[in-house]
Amino acid sequence: MNPITYKLNIDGSAASTYYPAITAFTNEVLERAEESLMPIAKKYRLFLIGYNLEEPRTLEEYIYEFLNLGILWKAYGNTAMAVTFAPFRFMACLGEWRKTHPRWKPFIDIVRGFMLSFFLVPSSIRRTETAPQTLNELERLVTWLEATGDFREDAFRYIRWLGYLGAKQELYFRNVMDKIISFADWFEQESEKRMGKYTPNVSDFVNRSSSRYRWREDRFSCLRSRVEYHLNMVGAEIMNRAYRNDFVSCTNRTVLLPGCMRIRSVEECKGIKTLKGIRCTGCNTQCHVNQLREIGKRHHFEVMVIPHSTNLNLWSTKWGDSTLGVVGVACLSALVQGGWELKRNNIPAQCVPLNECGCKKHWHKDGFPTHLDVRELKRIVAV
Incomplete structure (x- = not known):
């Protein structure tokens, strides 16, 4: 079966093909950033430390934020600039309410789908090829990102960037943004050469499906460009490296799986619903969730199924509890x-992408059970 958008095991097991490839490419990205972006990352880190704005993170994480900002500006900058009026604050709140009020999520998603397309997506918008010229332009992008809900975590990080760049001269701002956009240009071209074989159908899917997602709340997560998939590949690799030590030091570990990995439908699944998610009961030996549950029993980690857009703060360690490390599993677009949400809630985490997307709600009219690379999961969980 042809992949809907991407497929990590397209030419063999992902453990022996994709994961070595993304490790090597991430190393190349970081080496490339040494001269152009690393000096800016060091200054930004000192700014955060000086004003006690956050616990300092690795320089590689800040470099990824640079790259992410460049790609998002190129993809959505003109769209954000074209929006003259929108209830930004209310739309951002809707994105939060759907996490904290799951009973209202179906209704909220209908409202969000309409508002996203009506307010945030003017027609006939082209990609942005030039860097932002003023801080106000960047502020408008960050406001737009937060309002979408899908880029909420990105917006949280760039609010601090606005504070840093706002304290600088206009010439410094333009110099920084020129370097970021130049790096994003290089990344877009190079990532297609190096990682493009894993994303063969992304562009075709977006072209064919845009009208179908017009009024849907998942339009941004499902209609991402090819370079955004490559961006998330590198981002996941950098995050796993940065958060590794905190994760392996945890006493307990839980793997959070998406519902699309179940072999049975939502109605047929015998899993037990809990406050934090669905606990597998082993009702079907062919189910990928049950198979991972059995591996977890042998290697001392728990498996839970969580609905899309779950409030991940539920997994933060409470006072007096043993430390808990979480492995998040999702498709590349999310x-x-x-x-980032797990990190913001101080939850030691690692992530493993699904080998391909396939859920009925977001991607495929019939849906099919998705899966991950078990060898990579075992490596991540350190069994």
């Missing part, structure tokens, strides 16, 4: 945002 993987990095989930990792």
Whole structure:
């Protein structure tokens, strides 16, 4: 079966093909950033430390934020600039409410789908090829990102960037943005050469499906460009490296799986619903969730199924509890945002992408059970 958008095991097991490839490409990205972006990352880190704005993170994480900003500006900058009026604050709140009020999520998603297309997506918008010229342009992008809900975690990080760049001269701002856009240009071309074989149908899917997602709340997560998939590949690799030590030091570990990995439908699944998610009961030996549950029993980690857009704060360690490390599993279009949310809630985490997307709600009219690379999961969980 042809992949809907991407497929990590397209030419053999992902453990022996995709994961070595993304490791090597991520190393190349970071080496390339040494001269152009690393000096800026060091200054930004000192700014955060000086004003006690956050616990300092690795320089590689800040470099990824640079790259992410460049790709998002190129993809959505003109769209954000074209929006003259929108209830930004209310739309951002809707994105939060759907996590904290799951009973209202179906209704909220209908409202969000309409508002996203009506307010945030003017017609006939082209990609942005030039860097932002003023801080106000960047502010408008960040406001737009937060309002979408899908880029909420990105917006949280760039609010601090606005504070840093706002304290600088206009010439410095333009110099920084020129370097970021130049790096994003290089990444877009190079990532297609190096990782493009894993994303063969992304562009075709977007071209064929845009009208179908017109009024849907998942339009941004499902209609991402090819370079955004490659961006998330690198982002997941950098996050796993940065968060590794905190994760392996945890006493307990839980793997959070998406519902699309179940072999049975939502109605037929015998899993037990809990406050934090669905606990597999082993009702079907062919189910990927049950198979991972059995591996977890042998190697001392728990498996839970969580609905899309779950409030991940539920997994933060409470006072007096043993430390808990979480492995988040998701399709590439949502993987990095989930990792950032876990980090924001001080949850030691790692992430493993699904080998391909296939859920009925978002991607495929019939849907099919998705899966991950078990060898990679075992490596990540350190069994």
